Amino acid sequence: MDILTVARHAGVSTATVSRVLNSSNKVKSSTASRVRASIEKLQYIPNTSARSLRSGKTNVYGLVVSDIRNPFFPDLIEHFESLATSHGIDVTFANTGYSEERLLAGITRLLERNVDGIALLTSEVSQAAIDKLHESAVPVVFLNQPTIGAEFKNITIDYVQGFSDAVEHLRMLGHRKIGFVAGPPNLSSAVRRREAFLTALNARSLPMKSEWLLEGDHKTTGGQFAAEHIFSMQDPPTAVVCSNDMTAIGLLQTAHRLGRNIPGDLSLVGFDDLFLSEIVQPPLTTLHLSRREIATRAFYALHSGNANASASRSSVIQPSLVVRASTASIARSDRESQPRQRRSSRR
Amino acid sequence: MDILTVARHAGVSTATVSRVLNSSNKVKSSTASRVRASIEKLQYIPNTSARSLRSGKTNVYGLVVSDIRNPFFPDLIEHFESLATSHGIDVTFANTGYSEERLLAGITRLLERNVDGIALLTSEVSQAAIDKLHESAVPVVFLNQPTIGAEFKNITIDYVQGFSDAVEHLRMLGHRKIGFVAGPPNLSSAVRRREAFLTALNARSLPMKSEWLLEGDHKTTGGQFAAEHIFSMQDPPTAVVCSNDMTAIGLLQTAHRLGRNIPGDLSLVGFDDLFLSEIVQPPLTTLHLSRREIATRAFYALHSGNANASASRSSVIQPSLVVRASTASIARSDRESQPRQRRSSRR
DNA sequence: GACGCCGCTGTAAACGATTCCGCCAACGAC
């Protein structure tokens, strides 16, 4: 079932069939409808390989993410995919599992597939990967890669403002000893989050003991590890900010296991606002990061050609603080130098 | 950069280059290595469109899932994808959001892409979808579709045994009044789970009030709804089995909100064993369903040709009960005819 | 020495679409 069969059936040439397929306006409407009838009758489906061989376009975007098990990414994928398919574009998928090796392999695969664009919604981009993308001239959009040159599009997230809000929230609650559980040090997004946190601390002249600065892995295991450390410290922080929600949730879980109370013994702030954050006990105070917005910008960065490229490059996504129940006023024994206080006025 | 350039550079014909590309054994090894050197030198990447136009194979599988936000599916996707890419196959992805319409649209897209196989790891398959797949003659594997004819492969899950284990577990704990929160009635997997539960109840001559048979949506919202119902009943069940973990987690969350204790006031069993189940408080007793196994069987059902087709069709996946902390011996006020009891011996 | 066979390689015809040209009829202007 090829285009020639349709052409014969409709009594026209293949060129004309192709034109109605691609909705060229140079076909008389009576001819067009006759062709369309034949297409319908014969159940003709154009061959994608032939199409993209000739036209050079595949109508496929590659989407690469770090860790599909982190609920942050399924949201992202869903939005990206539904946006893409509504524009007639399919998405092939690559999961790196935070491995640079798998990232490079994934990019190679996508390049071999001649995808029309690649959304690299991941953090562990190595120089080798960037070089490879650079020489293949395929449109690429990154998520929050500060070191990326202007030849690539980049969606930036305002970590500084986000963590500033988080720290300020804790400060208002009376916390002065605030710890941080970072992500893996080879992840640029994790590094930037950590720096943004430290900036927020500095701006408020809050103390930072290196002991309070823990390293996680952006998974629950990192949080579990951190919890064990924190609750065995001589001088523990009274509040902890985590580099992402999964870390905070792992911490929460271990706190439970150790018989500690959140937020009674420790206030906890996450980052991402996974749906999980509402579900855990206590519901997690966290920074909301809109997946829909990221997916939308990523898609249009690839799709709109270069139309509003510069506009979308300059824009920045703002996280917003969502206060739930994992943070509370500093109280009880933690407020060392002050008398015990029942509660602050009314609330 | 095409194959002709490489051929000239290596001083051979395009046919020979193609042969080394496809590792035909009919090329002298000295020639082959010369060609390989040229490929390397010129950074040649074969054009996938041309390849699949000529060969009729795309080396792409379609993977369609119901709801990527349900953590069950990311696990599935990850395993499927890593298996596929390790065999040189890419996967393009479709999310149906439980919508038959989107399912049909997704299948159409995949068919237009000429994928070499489709894994339909979803439940809401309509007859229209089946017909479409049938006439396209593309290899397809379904997940647990009892009505599917023998012309399709099908991975079956032993719900009867699974729910039997769950009910037996509750019965051993002393529960006699056991409710069920089902999934959407138009989802065949949900219907079959419900039936399996009822079978388990019957086999033990346990009572079933229709009031205890609730309907959810396989998301947390369904569980929330169910919790509100259950805790306002005159004669509530003492234990509830849920059609999946998301439902159980929603129920758990609302129980918390209503000030009820799980498992004190109600024992709870889920289905799937999401990683979430370990994280919620209390950790959820549930039926473990191996995503790796499903993904593996799905992949090989498509990939191994017809080699061990019949073997894989006949095999069945067994869920296994994982006992955590959301189920407990019936106790306190729920044991109507018995005196209140402080706790069971030691613990 | 003729012949057949075998291992390796090249030639060229597909695969199924898109699209550049060029053609033709119709029509208006002069």
Place this chain on the structure above:
DNA sequence: GTCGTTGGCGGAATCGTTTACAGCGGCGTC
């Protein structure tokens, strides 16, 4: 009546591979 223009359509080249077929040395066999 001639000519130019324009809208609509067809012919055929082209995209980059794969692969059937054929060719061509060299070698063993009789």
